[in-house]
Every structure is written in structure tokens, then in C-alpha cells.
Amino acid sequence: MSLKKAIGIIVLILLIDQISKIYIKTNFALGESVEVFGWFKILFVENKGMAWGVELPGSYGKLFLTLFRLFAITAIGYWLYDSVKKKSSKILIVAIALIFAGAFGNIIDSVFYGIIFNESVYQGEVASFMPEAGGYAPVFHGHVVDMLYFPMIDTTWPEWVPWLGGDRLSFFDPVFNIADSAITIGVLLLIIFNKKAFPKKPVTAKEIATEEISE
Structure with a gap:
């Protein structure tokens, strides 16, 4: 799968998410x-914190979380680039693209939403968007917007x-968003199709001969 197609997946998810x-x-x-x-x-x-609403205490906790997300997405981006370069399986590249898009979508909220919304x-x-009085938080301190809620069971115990x-x-x-869904689907693809995503390389005759000599 080409890098252009992977970027296409990322852009599409980011557009829907944002x-x-x-x-x-x-x-x-x-x-x-x-x-x-x-x-x-x-x-x-x-959501002011991580998944499931878990928060790190204090303003520095939020800053640390956002910076950590930026570091993580850089690593995921390199993983995607390297996988495409090595012509890895299509399922692996799609999964990484989904995870990257989801992570990047939530990073946009954390970095910019505090300064562009009240x-x-x-x-x-x-x-309102771009209020005259300014946003509700400094850069890197925005809150992630969630909206998808599936209360499939809501009753009382007998x-x-x-x-x-x-x-x-x-x-x-839990209430979540499109970005969270993309991350979840990407991770599930890696788990369910683990063997296709990370196929074992066939052992060559040269490697077998080397092992026999060393023994």
C-alpha cells in the first residue's frame, strides 16, 4: 500500500473527526x-485528560499529557513511513494510519481548541469560534470534544x-469521538489480524546452513 493512500485515509478521518x-x-x-x-x-x-476521562493533576499535568501525545504521534508517524517503505502488509499500514489519524485528531483538540473556542x-x-474575548485556555491546554454515546443498557439491578x-x-x-473510534479500530485490526499484520519471514537456506554450522 502506498504512502499516498495511507495519507488519504488519515485526511478523510481527520476531516470527519474535526x-x-x-x-x-x-x-x-x-x-x-x-x-x-x-x-x-x-x-x-x-474530556480534559486521557481515555475514559482520566486526568493528570494540575495544569502541568495537562501540558505533559499533550507533549506526550505529540511525542507518541511522531513515533507512530515514523512507524507508518517505515512500514510503507518496507512494503509491509496492507492491513498493518491501514491500522497504523487509523491509529495515527485518531491520535492526531485528539491532539488538534488539546493543542488548539483552548485558543479558538470560548x-x-x-x-x-x-x-463560538474565534471569540473576540479570546479562548478558554492557553495553547496545549484544550479539552477533547466527545459526542458518541451508546447507552445500550440503562436499568437497575434486580x-x-x-x-x-x-x-x-x-x-x-463511555462517551467518545470519531478519533477514538479510529484508534480502537486500528488496534483491533492489529489484534485480530496479527498474523497478517506481522507475517513471519520465511527462513532462507543460507540461514539454516548458518545455524547448522554454528551448532
Whole structure:
């Protein structure tokens, strides 16, 4: 697979990811939701930290996280370039491109959203793009926009269940975005098609002869 096609995948995912995030950010108040199906909602939340909302303490924690993401995406970008150069399997290149696009999509939020949008608030006015008063956070301190929510199960445990009876039973609680989906799909491709993504090189007669001599 050529590098041009891999870049095409990355650009397409980034466009879908950023268009969806900008639309949600400028049309939804924080916490506002729209039901698409009973098991699927568009719910606007912002993630200040890592996956699943895990945060590093303090402003320096957010800065460290963003810088780490920049370092990680540089490594992923080199991995993609090297894989294309070595003519690795198509499934590997597609998976890396998906992971790169997803990581880059969330990095855009972390680096730039704080300076190009004002703050989103619960039950308030929606944020605006490039506000005159300035953004809600300095560069590298933006929040990642999430909106895809799949509450496939939202009920309560039966009263007869020990310790859990009457408590809320829910699945699937995390809210995520297109970039997160791309990363997840890329990782799943590497796991499911591991043998195709990382095929073992056939042993040559010369290597066999070398091993026999050394023994």
C-alpha cells in the first residue's frame, strides 16, 4: 500500500473527526444530548485528560499529557513511513494510519481548541469560534470534544441481587469521538489480524546452513 493512500485515509478521518467536533462545539451546550435511537445518543461532553476521562493533576499535568501525545504521534508517524517503505502488509499500514489519524485528531483538540473556542457551559450558550474575548485556555491546554454515546443498557439491578440490588446497571457508559473510534479500530485490526499484520519471514537456506554450522 502506498504512502499516498495511507495519507488519504488519515485526511478523510481527520476531516470527519474535526467537522463533527466543531459542529458539536458550536451548536450544543455542554451536556446537551439528542437521541438518535434508543441505544444511541449524541451527547456533548469534554474530556480534559486521557481515555475514559482520566486526568493528570494540575495544569502541568495537562501540558505533559499533550507533549506526550505529540511525542507518541511522531513515533507512530515514523512507524507508518517505515512500514510503507518496507512494503509491509496492507492491513498493518491501514491500522497504523487509523491509529495515527485518531491520535492526531485528539491532539488538534488539546493543542488548539483552548485558543479558538470560548468555554462551553452546562445549560448555557453554545461556544463560538474565534471569540473576540479570546479562548478558554492557553495553547496545549484544550479539552477533547466527545459526542458518541451508546447507552445500550440503562436499568437497575434486580432487588434480589446481593449488594447491587436497586443500583444502576448500565452498558456502555463511555462517551467518545470519531478519533477514538479510529484508534480502537486500528488496534483491533492489529489484534485480530496479527498474523497478517506481522507475517513471519520465511527462513532462507543460507540461514539454516548458518545455524547448522554454528551448532
